[in-house]
Structure formats: structure tokens, C-alpha cells
Amino acid sequence: MSDSTAPQAKQIPTERTHHGDTFVDHYEWLREKDSPEVLEHLHAENAYAEAVTAAQKPLRERVFEEIKHRTVETDLSVPSRRGDWWYFTRTIEGEQHPVYCRVAAGPAADVSPQETGAGENDGEHGSWTPPQVEAGVTLEGEQTFFDTNAEAAQHPFYQLGGLSLNAEGTLLAYSEDTSGDEHYTVRFRDLSTGENHPEQIGNVHGGPVLEPTGRRAYYMVADAAWRPYRLYMHTLGTPAEQDRLILEISDEQLWTGVGLSADKRELVIISGNSEYDESRLLDVTDPQAEPVLLIGAERRLLHSIDPIDVDGERLLLITHNQSGPNNALSVTTAAALTAQAADADPEVDSDPDQPLDLGKPVLPHEETVKLEGVSVTAAQIIVTARRNTVESVQLLSLDALRAARTGADPVRTSTLPGPDFEEELYTCAVIAAEYEAPLFRVAYESWLTPTRIYDIDHATAEPVLRRETPVHDVDLEAYRATRIWAPTGDTRADGSAIEVPVTVLHHRDVVADGTNPTLVYGYGSYEMSMDPSFGIPRLSLLDRGIVFAIAHIRGGGELGRGWYEDGKKLKKMNTFTDFIAATDHLILQGWADPARVAALGGSAGGLLMGAVANLAPEKYVAILAQVPFVDNLTTILDPELPLSALEWEEWGNPITDPEVYRYMKSYAPYENVRELAYPAIAAVTSLNDTRVLYVEPAKWVQVLREHQRGESPVVLKIEMDGGHGGASGRYETWKERAWDYAFIAHHLGADQKLGAGQDLSGSEPRR
Incomplete structure (x- = not known):
């Protein structure tokens, strides 16, 4: 067969019968990924x-x-402060991946809570104004703590799953995927020496989470269907075989994710799908702690949990759809929720058909505003909301939260103040909101405005422009x-x-x-x-x-x-x-x-x-x-395939429901x-997706x-060394986009x- 002749795969009839309907698939055998014949066929497709x-x-x-x-190849990010360090990335011309850097800052305790980040201390590392970083110029005391290019040079594909630092900045936990199949390996690096610890954890889903002391790391493991379902705790200095299983979610329709609370005292565990969630909290200060169930899946409540301290009381902000599809915000306590949890006490009436008591309403449901979520800080609450397609941020004061806690009427999200921007169509998203910082950071961009980084003072809500991504030789007014x-x-x-x-x-x-x-x-x-x-x-x-x-x-x-x-x-x-x-x-x-x-x-x-x-x-x-989901019915009919069972909440379950089967087959x-x-027609995909x-x-x-x-x-066109996002590295990504x-x-x-x-x-x- 010449390269100019379309490859013809042989036909091997495979029957699939559901609800009295039989479909004959002649090409199902191409699923045999390790078959030399399949690989030969895929190479022929690329040649064609x-x-x-x-x-x-x-x-x-x-x-x-x-x-x-047009891309500024030697570029950098705006330094972001964590503890006593400023962290930032550099990209270098000719290199595929970013380089992670940092420079020491003055103690955060030296900064008054009222400091806005713009004043007489600008430029000093003791303030919250980031140091000025220039491309190709090394700052005094600058450290490279992770060079992704050096790590990637050893593999045909390389992708970071996540980076996590302890509070002191002495330990880095990171995960890496070297094949594109999203099976990650977690490693630990001593940042004082630059050397990795001998221990590692294989077959992890996503990135690790270090608790503040760095003594323990939390990570997820996926099942055969590539659903993250087990949460483990690893104690530094011990073999991975001894890692403690914290939680296992057996419901095949729940995808579990974890993250630290804003003040890093608790691990927030959300297991959910597109229609409902199950939430738990884990005290990371106690290595023997068990997850505490807050809201069970049987409640069929789509929600998120954000712990916050107000006047010495530990509260929970609940973003939820119990009051309407566009979400509302309530404030309650963990004790109030656990008392209603289905497995908390068999004597407690936990009828899932009865509405949960979610505490006091803070932001009510609105028909024209979608409440996407909140970010908690010690100064105020940052609310992310969408109105008329545009997502932006609004600000909710702690005084308003206190008033709601004591029974005052809730405040409408649409009336909250926030930073003003001139364009009609834009995106403004929170990218950094350190709990004790006097300001928070957002990324702003529009269809025709390169990304701008703003620091927004909690007290004034005035955005301070830190950087606009440069673009070479472009008249954006065109x-x-x-x-x-x-x-x-x-x-x-x-x-x-x-x-x-x-x-x-x-x-x-x-x-x-x-x-x-x-x-x-x-x-x-x-x-x-x-x-x-x-x-x-x-x-x-x-x-x-x-x-x-x-x-x-x-x-x-x-x-x-x-x-x-x-x-x-x-x-x-x-x-x-x-x-x-x-x-x-x-x-x-x-x-x-x-x-x-x-x-x-x-x-x-x-x-x-x-x-x-x-x-x-x-x-x-x-x-x-691109990476097209074009055989969706076959995939969703097989719960053993990656992510299939999780898809039932999106498409319906064609295995049990004949109406869903017929509808899905129709399209x-x-x-x-x-x-x-x-x-x-061009279909572009990756072998290891x-x-x-x-x-x-x-x-x-x-x-x-x-x-x-x-x-x-x-x-x-098939990338033989890539995953769902294609090949790794920015130059390879540009080549793929140029092909498209x-x-x-x-x-x-x-x-x-x-x-x-x-x-x-x-x-x-x-x-």
C-alpha cells in the first residue's frame, strides 16, 4: 500500500446487543493497542x-x-508569595517547558495587615509587592528549584501532574507522567540540597498534596476505569507499601478530588459528578484523623465546602443548588452537617427526600446570576459568579457574613462590589488568594487582550496591574x-x-x-x-x-x-x-x-x-x-472502560435505560x-489518551x-507519544496547532x- 492510498483495516464482525438491538462493529479489533498489526495500521494512517x-x-x-x-519565548510569570519566598516561572527560548524559580522574601510578619502592596516599601522583599523579574536576568539569591526541561529530557513525553510545597519551603512533592496515559509517579525533593528522596509512589492519579509541616502527603489512586477512588496518606521516610488508606469510594459514578482548605488546616474531599457531590473533611494536623462525612451522595446535592474562621468560630461556607440551579451560598458548622449525615447516627432522621438544613443563607439563588464558587481569606470572601456569559469576581465582607450568621437578610450576588474592567466580554479569575495576605491576585484576559495579572487590595478593591503578557509584532487594534x-x-x-x-x-x-x-x-x-x-x-x-x-x-x-x-x-x-x-x-x-x-x-x-x-x-x-469522542455509545456501554460509568450523569445510562440507549444511538x-x-475530515488523536x-x-x-x-x-493523525492534550512541550503544541x-x-x-x-x-x- 502506498502512502497516498487510504489504509483499509480488515473487518472482523463483533456483535453488541442491548435492549433487543444488535449492532455489528467491524473495527472493534483496533482496540488492541499492543497488537503489532494495530500499530502498523496506525503508522499507515499517519503516513496517509x-x-x-x-x-x-x-x-x-x-x-x-x-x-x-509572536510569542515571547524567553518569558516569566509574576512572582507569587508563599511564606518567606517569592515563587515564579521562567520560560527560555529553545526550551519546551517552564523552569520553576524562587527568591527569598522578608518575613510575612513584617507586613502590616493593612499594607496594600503599593507604597513606600514597593520593591522590598518584606512587602507584598512582587520583585521585578526580567527575562534573562537572574535575581540576587534566585534559586531554580525545578527545571522541567532537565526532567523531560529523559523521556519522549513529559507532563507534571502537580507541585506541592510545605509551609517552610524546604520540601517539594511533585508528580510526573512520562507516557501520556496520566499514570503519575510522586517524588519528593529536598530543596535545601536539590536532591530527591529515595522514596517514590507509582500509579498515582494527579498531583500530591503536602500538609504544611511536610511530614505527610496525600494522594489519589484510580481504579481500572481510571476513576480516582482511593485516598492515601504517605508519611515521609517510610515505604509506599506502608501508606495508610484513608478513604475508598466504591460508587462507580463518583470522581474524588482533594485540596487543602484556605488556611491549610483541613483536607477538603469532594466525591461527585455533574449532578451531585459527597463531601468530607480531614484534619491534616492529626495523622490518625479519619475523614468526617458532611453531606452524603444520597442527598443528591451539588455543592462545595469552604472552611472559614470568623471571630474564633470554625464555620463552613456551602455553595449549593438546593435553593435553585444557579446556586446559593449558606453558612453553617461541621457539627450541624454531621448530625444530619446518613451514617452519623442511626437514630437520626436522615431522610434524603427532606431538604438539608444548610444553616443561614448568605447569598440567595438568582435566575440571572450563576454562583460558581468562593475563595476564602482572612480579610473577606471572594465570590466568583457568571452573568450574561461573563465570569468575574465580587467581594463579600466578613461583616456581611456575620450579619447573615445572626439572621439578617441575604445579600444578592448581583449587588456585590468588585473590580471594574472596561471591556464587555472578558474573563477574570482568581489565581492566588493567600489566606493572610492583604491582597489577592486575578488573571484577566479577553478575546483580544493578552493575559494581565492584577493584584487587588482587600481594603480598596483597586486592581494594580503587575504584568501584561507581551506579544511580538502584533497590532491588537487590527x-x-x-x-x-x-x-x-x-x-x-x-x-x-x-x-x-x-x-x-x-x-x-x-x-x-x-x-x-x-x-x-x-x-x-x-x-x-x-x-x-x-x-x-x-x-x-x-x-x-x-x-x-x-x-x-x-x-x-x-x-x-x-x-x-x-x-x-x-x-x-x-x-x-x-x-x-x-x-x-x-x-x-x-x-x-x-x-x-x-x-x-x-x-x-x-x-x-x-x-x-x-x-x-x-x-x-x-x-x-480533535481527540474526538465519536464512538460514545460503545464506550459508555462498557463500564470497565476508563471513565465510562462517570459519564452516565452526563449522557444517561444506556445499559439500564432503553430510552437513553435509543436516544444516544440516534446521534x-x-x-x-x-x-x-x-x-x-481530519481526526487528530493520541495513542496514550x-x-x-x-x-x-x-x-x-x-x-x-x-x-x-x-x-x-x-x-x-495520531500522536504516538502523547495523551489527551497531545504531545508535551510548547513547541510541539505549536506544531500541532499549526497543523490544525x-x-x-x-x-x-x-x-x-x-x-x-x-x-x-x-x-x-x-x-
């Missing part, structure tokens, strides 16, 4: 993809160089971002029309005249919002006259919990029809040439791409699906490929080619930049 896209290579190289040129609303044809219970928000990004020289090549991006699952974010690679498309449209479709969280619930389970089809409606509206409004529209999505957004390809292939000249991309003229297995797109492209009645190519964008631009007939001698309005799409 390379041959088919050979003409795009010069464009890929140009896009890669544009990304590389681009525009606007919001349009696409009608879906659906209505709400009150009769109002349901419209999909669509963000339109374009070069200022591009106007809505019906001639533009357009790329429509979407995701629409798991209540994940496609929030405004600045991306250098995207500029290469805008410079070629391509309109980049983000469809904020149902299944995401942009318009609150209801927006998500209207795009899951037996309403999942709304996600796909919303995307098509957004495409139609872009054409109607003149933003898109109907013959020059492409689509892009990844993971669950890859499922979106597969569904749209079957529903409306004629609307797109090219579709690019499952792999099972609905038909005799159609499909657009050019544990979230969406490579076999899904490998099977999908086979049936697409069998049923393709057009002349457009269908290719599979070159594929899109080529098929849109938009290879050349605006003003580079090509009349884009006359370009022909390439199928």
Missing part, C-alpha cells in the same frame, strides 16, 4: 495523512513560525470581537425565544459582506464555558481573513445551569442543532460565505463534530475533530455514518471512508494573509 496534506506543509511551517515569532445571537427556533416555558450567543472574531478589514471564509468552533458539554481567552495561534487565521466564530451552545455553562441541563442526557440533540443554527445565522448575517465554512471541536466537542458531520455535512467544507457519530458527500481512546477516531475514519460519496479526504489551522485554512481557500496578493473573496474552497 502526511501524504494527503503534503501541500499544506509550507502553510503549516508559516503558521508555526508566526506563532513562534482585530475585532463582537457578539451576535442566533435563533434556534426553540422557546422557553414563558414563550421567550431561545438564542445562542456567538462570539465573532475577525480582522478589522473583514466586513459582513457574505464572502468570508469562516471557522465555527464549539464544545457544549459538562457545563464547561468557552470563556474569552487570548490566543496567539488564532491570529494567524484572522490575518488570513478567516472569521473565527465561537458558538456558545447548550450543554455549556455560559448562561447558567439551565443552559447546561438543556444540552445533556435526553436533550443532547440541542447541542448539535444549536451549532448548526449558529452556522446558519453567521451566513444569514453576512459573516460567512456559505460555501466556505469549516468546523472545529475537541473531545466532547469532537462528538459534536461527528454529529454535525452526519446531520449537516453540506454546510461545511472541512471538519477538524452517536460512529453509528450514524451514512452514504453522503462528507466534507474534508486515557480520556478518549484512540480507537474511537481510528474506527470512525474507516466507516467514513466506506460511506464517503464525495471526493474530499478523510484522514487520521493549516488544514482548516487550506480547505477554506485562505492560505495567504490579507493584502498578500490574494483576493480572498474569489478563492475557491478545497474539498
Whole structure:
């Protein structure tokens, strides 16, 4: 077989029967990852993809160089204070990974609680104003405590799972994945010597958590389905075989995560899914402590827990959906919750159908504001909320909490003060809120504003700009971002029309005249919002006259919990029809040439791409699906596969529910490929992906080619040393993005930049 001939996998019929329905799968054998025949086939797919896209290579190289040129390769982060150290990262030109550095600071006790970080002590390490770090200039006393490049040089793939430091900054616990399968190894480093301890812990899920003294580390282990379900405590200096099992969660539908409370006294343990959580606290100051159940899964309450001390009393802030889908905030105590826990006392009435007593209301439920969560500090509470798609921060005083505790009326989230920003569409997220600090730090960005780091004083709420990410040779005034609303044809219970928000990004020289090549991006699952974010690679498309449209479709969280619930389970089809409606509206409004529209999505957004390809292939000249979840029914029908059981809360359980089975089968991309003229399709995946297995797109492209009645190519590009996020390292990531964008631009007939001698309005799409 030549590289220019599409690889044809042999057919081995495998029957799957559920609810009286039998599906014959001819390519299930491609799941045998270690089979030499499978690996040979995957290499052949890569060779075919390379041959088919050979003409795009010069464009890929140009896009890669544009990304590389615009990115400040030797760069740094703003130092963040923890204890008596300032921590920051450096990236170095030519290196793939960041270097973690620190420099000593004056004792935090030297700083008055009223100090704002901007005053006569600016620049001194004893203040909360970060030291000025310059690229290529080493600070006096600067230490490199973890060089990711040196660690990664020993492996074809390298990814950090997490870093955790003790309070004194003398011990570092970190986890690393060297294959891309997200099985991590935990190691411990003495920062006074730079040497690793001999002990290590293998097969860990995610990163470790050190308690403040550094004597103990907590970590999660996953089961065969790659669900984190066991929490262990490791005592430094002892063999991993002696680690104490703290907790095991047997419910296969619960995913467990852990993190220290803001004051680092307790480990907050949340086991949950997209519809409900179970919460526990563990006292990390006591090595013999047992987790204390606060709210059990049987309550079916979606919630989070944040401990806080107020006037010497230990309280719990509960963000929960008991009062409504957009969440409310209540204040209570651990004792009040444990008294209601199902396993606390058999004599206690713990009827899960009765509402929990969650204490006093602090922030009530609001129909137009989604309360995302809170960050606790000793000065005040930082509230993260979303209104009209925009997520930002508001400030809740401890006095307001005290008033709520004594029975005062709750304060509406929408009335809380917060920092003001000029742009209409932006993202503002808390990235550092040290418990005793006089300020907290946020990252701000928009579609056309590179990330800015602000420190915000607790007393004044005034943002102090610490840094804006530099970008080389870009006139950001040359681009525009606007919001349009696409009608879906659906209505709400009150009769109002349901419209999909669509963000339109374009070069200022591009106007809505019906001639533009357009790329429509979407995701629409798991209540994940496609929030405004600045991306250098995207500029290469805008410079070629391509309109980049983000469809904020149902299944995401942009318009609150209801927006998500209207795009899951037996309403999942709304996600796909919303995307098509957004495409139609872009054409109607003149933003898109109907013959020059492409689509892009990844993971669950890859499922979106597969569904749209079957529903409306004629609307797109090219579709690019990244790590696509296109054989979703097969996966979710097998609870032994990674993460499958956890997916039942998102899609429904097709094993036990015939209605769910029939509904999922009606849109499952792999099972609905038909005799159609499909657009050019590229499926991009990784061999070691544990979230969406490579076999899904490998099977999908086979049936697409069998049923393709057009002349457009269908290719599979597979990273043989990568995971769900692709290859490791920033340069490899840029190459992958350049491949993706070159594929899109080529098929849109938009290879050349605006003003580079090509009349884009006359370009022909390439199928």
C-alpha cells in the first residue's frame, strides 16, 4: 500500500446487543493497542495523512513560525508569595517547558495587615509587592528549584501532574507522567540540597498534596476505569507499601478530588459528578484523623465546602443548588452537617427526600446570576459568579457574613462590589488568594487582550496591574470581537425565544459582506464555558481573513445551569442543532460565505463534530475533530472502560435505560455514518489518551471512508507519544496547532494573509 492510498483495516464482525438491538462493529479489533498489526495500521494512517496534506506543509511551517515569532519565548510569570519566598516561572527560548524559580522574601510578619502592596516599601522583599523579574536576568539569591526541561529530557513525553510545597519551603512533592496515559509517579525533593528522596509512589492519579509541616502527603489512586477512588496518606521516610488508606469510594459514578482548605488546616474531599457531590473533611494536623462525612451522595446535592474562621468560630461556607440551579451560598458548622449525615447516627432522621438544613443563607439563588464558587481569606470572601456569559469576581465582607450568621437578610450576588474592567466580554479569575495576605491576585484576559495579572487590595478593591503578557509584532487594534445571537427556533416555558450567543472574531478589514471564509468552533458539554481567552495561534487565521466564530451552545455553562441541563442526557440533540443554527445565522448575517465554512471541536466537542458531520455535512467544507469522542455509545456501554460509568450523569445510562440507549444511538457519530458527500475530515488523536481512546477516531475514519460519496479526504493523525492534550512541550503544541489551522485554512481557500496578493473573496474552497 502506498502512502497516498487510504489504509483499509480488515473487518472482523463483533456483535453488541442491548435492549433487543444488535449492532455489528467491524473495527472493534483496533482496540488492541499492543497488537503489532494495530500499530502498523496506525503508522499507515499517519503516513496517509502526511501524504494527503503534503501541500499544506509550507502553510503549516508559516503558521508555526508566526506563532513562534509572536510569542515571547524567553518569558516569566509574576512572582507569587508563599511564606518567606517569592515563587515564579521562567520560560527560555529553545526550551519546551517552564523552569520553576524562587527568591527569598522578608518575613510575612513584617507586613502590616493593612499594607496594600503599593507604597513606600514597593520593591522590598518584606512587602507584598512582587520583585521585578526580567527575562534573562537572574535575581540576587534566585534559586531554580525545578527545571522541567532537565526532567523531560529523559523521556519522549513529559507532563507534571502537580507541585506541592510545605509551609517552610524546604520540601517539594511533585508528580510526573512520562507516557501520556496520566499514570503519575510522586517524588519528593529536598530543596535545601536539590536532591530527591529515595522514596517514590507509582500509579498515582494527579498531583500530591503536602500538609504544611511536610511530614505527610496525600494522594489519589484510580481504579481500572481510571476513576480516582482511593485516598492515601504517605508519611515521609517510610515505604509506599506502608501508606495508610484513608478513604475508598466504591460508587462507580463518583470522581474524588482533594485540596487543602484556605488556611491549610483541613483536607477538603469532594466525591461527585455533574449532578451531585459527597463531601468530607480531614484534619491534616492529626495523622490518625479519619475523614468526617458532611453531606452524603444520597442527598443528591451539588455543592462545595469552604472552611472559614470568623471571630474564633470554625464555620463552613456551602455553595449549593438546593435553593435553585444557579446556586446559593449558606453558612453553617461541621457539627450541624454531621448530625444530619446518613451514617452519623442511626437514630437520626436522615431522610434524603427532606431538604438539608444548610444553616443561614448568605447569598440567595438568582435566575440571572450563576454562583460558581468562593475563595476564602482572612480579610473577606471572594465570590466568583457568571452573568450574561461573563465570569468575574465580587467581594463579600466578613461583616456581611456575620450579619447573615445572626439572621439578617441575604445579600444578592448581583449587588456585590468588585473590580471594574472596561471591556464587555472578558474573563477574570482568581489565581492566588493567600489566606493572610492583604491582597489577592486575578488573571484577566479577553478575546483580544493578552493575559494581565492584577493584584487587588482587600481594603480598596483597586486592581494594580503587575504584568501584561507581551506579544511580538502584533497590532491588537487590527482585530475585532463582537457578539451576535442566533435563533434556534426553540422557546422557553414563558414563550421567550431561545438564542445562542456567538462570539465573532475577525480582522478589522473583514466586513459582513457574505464572502468570508469562516471557522465555527464549539464544545457544549459538562457545563464547561468557552470563556474569552487570548490566543496567539488564532491570529494567524484572522490575518488570513478567516472569521473565527465561537458558538456558545447548550450543554455549556455560559448562561447558567439551565443552559447546561438543556444540552445533556435526553436533550443532547440541542447541542448539535444549536451549532448548526449558529452556522446558519453567521451566513444569514453576512459573516460567512456559505460555501466556505469549516468546523472545529475537541473531545466532547469532537462528538459534536461527528454529529454535525452526519446531520449537516453540506454546510461545511472541512471538519477538524480533535481527540474526538465519536464512538460514545460503545464506550459508555462498557463500564470497565476508563471513565465510562462517570459519564452516565452526563449522557444517561444506556445499559439500564432503553430510552437513553435509543436516544444516544440516534446521534452517536460512529453509528450514524451514512452514504453522503462528507466534507474534508481530519481526526487528530493520541495513542496514550486515557480520556478518549484512540480507537474511537481510528474506527470512525474507516466507516467514513466506506460511506464517503464525495471526493474530499478523510484522514487520521495520531500522536504516538502523547495523551489527551497531545504531545508535551510548547513547541510541539505549536506544531500541532499549526497543523490544525493549516488544514482548516487550506480547505477554506485562505492560505495567504490579507493584502498578500490574494483576493480572498474569489478563492475557491478545497474539498
